[in-house]
Amino acid sequence: MSNYSDPRADTSLKLCEHCDAVFRRIRLDPGERAYCPRCGTELYRNNDRRYGALLPVVLASLIVFICCNAFPIVTMEIQGVSTRTTVWGAVRVLALEDMLSVSTLVFVTTMLMPLVELGLLAYLLVPLWLGRIPAGFGPVVRLIRLGRPWGMIEVFMLGIVASLVKLSAMATVIPGVALWAFGALTVLLAVVVSFDPADLWEHAEAIEAGYPPAAQERP
Amino acid sequence: MNPVRTAEQAGVMECPQCSAIHPRRRGGSACDRCGAALHLRKPDSLRRTWAFLLAAMALYLPANILPIMTTGTLLGSQTNTILSGVVYLWQDGSYFVAAVVFCASIVIPIFKLAVLLMLVITVQVRSIWRPVERTRLYGMVEAVGRWSMVDVFVVALLASLVRLDALATVRPEPGAIAFGAVVVLTMLASMSFDPRLIWDPLDAHDKQA
Ligand SMILES: [Zn+2]
Numbered sequence: 001m002s003n004y005s006d007p008r009a010d011t012s013l014k015l016c017e018h019c020d021a022v023f024r025r026i027r028l029d030p031g032e033r034a035y036c037p038r039c040g041t042e043l044y045r046n047n048d049r050r051y052g053a054l055l056p057v058v059l060a061s062l063i064v065f066i067c068c069n070a071f072p073i074v075t076m077e078i079q080g081v082s083t084r085t086t087v088w089g090a091v092r093v094l095a096l097e098d099m100l101s102v103s104t105l106v107f108v109t110t111m112l113m114p115l116v117e118l119g120l121l122a123y124l125l126v127p128l129w130l131g132r133i134p135a136g137f138g139p140v141v142r143l144i145r146l147g148r149p150w151g152m153i154e155v156f157m158l159g160i161v162a163s164l165v166k167l168s169a170m171a172t173v174i175p176g177v178a179l180w181a182f183g184a185l186t187v188l189l190a191v192v193v194s195f196d197p198a199d200l201w202e203h204a205e206a207i208e209a210g211y212p213p214a215a216q217e218r219p
Numbered sequence: 220m221n222p223v224r225t226a227e228q229a230g231v232m233e234c235p236q237c238s239a240i241h242p243r244r245r246g247g248s249a250c251d252r253c254g255a256a257l258h259l260r261k262p263d264s265l266r267r268t269w270a271f272l273l274a275a276m277a278l279y280l281p282a283n284i285l286p287i288m289t290t291g292t293l294l295g296s297q298t299n300t301i302l303s304g305v306v307y308l309w310q311d312g313s314y315f316v317a318a319v320v321f322c323a324s325i326v327i328p329i330f331k332l333a334v335l336l337m338l339v340i341t342v343q344v345r346s347i348w349r350p351v352e353r354t355r356l357y358g359m360v361e362a363v364g365r366w367s368m369v370d371v372f373v374v375a376l377l378a379s380l381v382r383l384d385a386l387a388t389v390r391p392e393p394g395a396i397a398f399g400a401v402v403v404l405t406m407l408a409s410m411s412f413d414p415r416l417i418w419d420p421l422d423a424h425d426k427q428a
């Protein structure tokens with residue numbers, strides 16, 4: 001694939017996505033961010049230092065994601081009777097209650113989109129780590145950015161906490177494994193979404209140009 | 220007024236997907252780095268935003284008037300709308316949950332609808348009023364939009380947990396569908412809006428001066 005093999009793709013400038021002002025890119029120190037002086041929008045940031053941690057974080061997120069869905073979130077007990085639920089249980093109950101649209105919404109935002117984002121990131125990062133560029137690099141990066149707003153694990157986490165507080169008034173509530181897993185996933189995904197997948201372009205182009213993956217630090 | 224160089228003055232445009240810089244005449248073609256479509260502005264931005272926004276506003280009424288869930292216990296059953304649910308939670312002493320649901324389900328949706336309406340109107344009339352503040356409001360709408368989904372998740376979790384037939388049940392009601400649709404539609408509206416349209420009349424104004 002030659003359409004992205006040009007490491008000279010012009011990225012010397014940066015346009016503000018909110019006000020269309022043009023700036024010359026300057027090298028930032030790790031952790032620094034550049035803001036638009038005209039409207040205050042963040043223009044770009046330097047994630048180099050944490051870049052190496054992205055693949056382990058993505059793989060850890062995938063494992064935690066499985067725990068989130070394999071175990072009950074919470075068990076509730078009233079007078080000796082107990083019920084428990086998983087995310088899938090909630091999706092199924094809504095579908096049974098003639099709430100197919102809401103059921104789909106919950107499924108897409110808490111299961112499908114997080115899984116798609118993590119899966120696609122792993123699909124990109126594992127070959128990049130091995131020094132290869134996976135097929136369909138461009139479309140996959142675009143797909144990740146397209147799906148990102150619809151993954152809502154952190155909002156779901158707040159929903160779990162609110163439900164627990166409400167339930168604890170009427171019953172004995174026993175936290176399940178998935179509750180802690182969701183807490184961990186919220187933190188891991190916060191790290192994942194602090195990376196713009198578009199930044200992977202520079203990494204991929206460095207590999208194509210023959211630099212070893214470790215030498216991604218630009219001068 | 221502003222000494223900042225704009226993309227038009229520099230004769231460049233940026234690929235929205237991979238940040239590659241292209242000459243402005245490339246608008247309408249595909250980025251040769253990543254294959255994304257290159258547009259100077261989000262295509263049909265105002266018309267799409269209007270459409271999603273009007274649909275969201277139309278559904279906002281049923282979302283608030285229709286009940287979102289029915290809670291049944293040994294003591295009888297109670298059907299709540301979003302607002303009556305918040306009041307019920309508050310009287311019940313669940314101040315934390317009441318505050319969370321109030322912010323996510325009432326404050327944020329109203330804020331989003333009001334800001335988006337103000338933005339499409341001011342852009343439509345090519346206003347040059349307070350562009351920095353309007354851009355900042357747009358950024359806030361983008362950032363907070365997703366949190367409105369909390370109540371939908373709470374209904375889903377309660378409905379699947381509280382199924383102790385004789386003792387207690389929670390049943391979702393049609394208001395949850397309307398409310399979920401409002402959240403999705405306002406997210407689509409804010410995604411379709413192009414904040415650069417706020418600045419276009421200003422830049423044109425500067426050019427004439
Ligand atoms: Zn700006």
Ligand SMILES: [Zn+2]
Nearest residue numbers: 234237250253
């Ligand atoms: Zn591109």
